[in-house]
Amino acid sequence: MKKTFVLAALAAASAASFAQSSVTIYGIVDAGVTQVNGLRGGSVKQLVSGIMDGSRLGVRVSEDLGGGWRALATLEHRLELDTGTGSNRPPSGSQLPDRVAQAALLGLPTALQPVVTAVGSSIGAGIGVNQGGTFWDRQAFVGLVTPVGAVLAGRQYTPAYEITATFDTLGTQSSLAAGQVASLPASFDIRVSNALQYRVQLGGFTASAMAAAGEGSASTGRLLGAMAMYKGKGWSVGVGHNTRENERGAKSLTGTAFGATVDLGPGRLYGMIGSIKDDNPTGLSGIAASVTPTVGAATAGLVQAAFINGFKQDGRLTHVGYKFESGVNTVYLAYTQFDDKRAANADTKSFGVAYTYALSKRTDVNAVITRFDNSGLGQAAPGGAGYLGGVTASAGTDSTSLALGIRHRF
Numbered sequence: 001m002k003k004t005f006v007l008a009a010l011a012a013a014s015a016a017s018f019a020q021s022s023v024t025i026y027g028i029v030d031a032g033v034t035q036v037n038g039l040r041g042g043s044v045k046q047l048v049s050g051i052m053d054g055s056r057l058g059v060r061v062s063e064d065l066g067g068g069w070r071a072l073a074t075l076e077h078r079l080e081l082d083t084g085t086g087s088n089r090p091p092s093g094s095q096l097p098d099r100v101a102q103a104a105l106l107g108l109p110t111a112l113q114p115v116v117t118a119v120g121s122s123i124g125a126g127i128g129v130n131q132g133g134t135f136w137d138r139q140a141f142v143g144l145v146t147p148v149g150a151v152l153a154g155r156q157y158t159p160a161y162e163i164t165a166t167f168d169t170l171g172t173q174s175s176l177a178a179g180q181v182a183s184l185p186a187s188f189d190i191r192v193s194n195a196l197q198y199r200v201q202l203g204g205f206t207a208s209a210m211a212a213a214g215e216g217s218a219s220t221g222r223l224l225g226a227m228a229m230y231k232g233k234g235w236s237v238g239v240g241h242n243t244r245e246n247e248r249g250a251k252s253l254t255g256t257a258f259g260a261t262v263d264l265g266p267g268r269l270y271g272m273i274g275s276i277k278d279d280n281p282t283g284l285s286g287i288a289a290s291v292t293p294t295v296g297a298a299t300a301g302l303v304q305a306a307f308i309n310g311f312k313q314d315g316r317l318t319h320v321g322y323k324f325e326s327g328v329n330t331v332y333l334a335y336t337q338f339d340d341k342r343a344a345n346a347d348t349k350s351f352g353v354a355y356t357y358a359l360s361k362r363t364d365v366n367a368v369i370t371r372f373d374n375s376g377l378g379q380a381a382p383g384g385a386g387y388l389g390g391v392t393a394s395a396g397t398d399s400t401s402l403a404l405g406i407r408h409r410f
Helices: 002-019 110-124 159-166 178-182 287-295 297-311
Strands: 021-039 042-049 056-066 069-078 139-146 149-157 191-202 205-212 223-232 235-245 251-264 267-278 313-326 329-340 347-358 363-375 399-409
Touching (some): 110 287, 149 159, 159 205, 159 223, 159 235, 159 251, 159 267, 178 313, 178 347, 287 297
Antiparallel strands (some): 021 042, 021 399, 056 069, 069 139, 139 149, 149 191, 191 205, 251 267, 267 313, 313 329, 329 347, 347 363, 363 399
16 A cells, blocks of 8 residues: 555656656748849849748757756757758859959969869858758757756857847848848858857846857867847847857957847837957868969968958948838838958948738748848848858849748747
8 A cells, every 4th residue: 555655656746747848849931932133143033941030940848847947958950941951052152252262352373263263162162051961050959047047058059149130120030131241251150069158137137158169179169259138128238249269279250249229119220230350260271281282382371371361351240220010010121231341342231121921920921122232342142041142243243132932930
């Protein structure tokens, strides 16, 4: 009798424990058609995945441990609806901007153009999203929430990117998103692997600090970041900062973003300023060794130095926009400018409008028109929420994107 009672009690306790756990499968499927002009192939029409949001499939786990403690985990897979794969390429393929594809613009003799083309082809082959085919590319982390904050470990969004996403009028949606004008090379690290993050939230205040180790290295490729934001009644403000090392341990891509919002009239006004700096671009230290057999060590060193200089970044990102909702209708208006401070003066401005009509709480149809104005050696082309736009036909060539799509959340 006593044994039966003990077993019943254990079963009840086990049932209560399982009742405090949850596993949620979620996702977004988003696809549509686009027409983009100004590309090397002229006007390009295609079916794409990710008009407003990158398509994804995720698993979210949460377990209440009691006493203000909770365990959690998130696994999120990138999904390309047009191909069924987990990676994509921009419409411009492996094409690089002229400023790093032409010997003369790199400050090299035109006789070295074949070498520049060969190096450019190698670099261009890696342009795209998740070219390595990582299954849990979007997110993969486990965490513990405590009464004094949360600790998360794994592949995560970086602190500075979290600020840019929060204070982007589009919330990173569509070709009109702020980061689109400075995506090749990327102005901010979006996600990072091997990351350890501490987060705290007190009322409207949220802050985090992150440290991430380079893959397979304890001394190079590290990223450090931190952010803080406050959401009040009808307004919000935030700041975030990332800094990363390259494969040689030198300070590489560093970005700071400051943003704010205020409720104004029937909608919300957004503003953001970002500073981007990279004096030691990542992934270029092997160029000299690859071309030494062709041109000799001395010339190979000059070629590598030219590419490093070409991929350096020093610019300012400015964004302002307005979002308003009325019933099933949502309208976004936005203007973004990337001001390149380098001699290349690769400036890009984007402006346009996005419209969403909700068919239900989970499904909507969307229309986006975005104009990219390039000046100097600017050459950016509009992409989408789930893919890069790449580059236009030549430096200074402008581009317009028209997109129609449908999105379902589950």
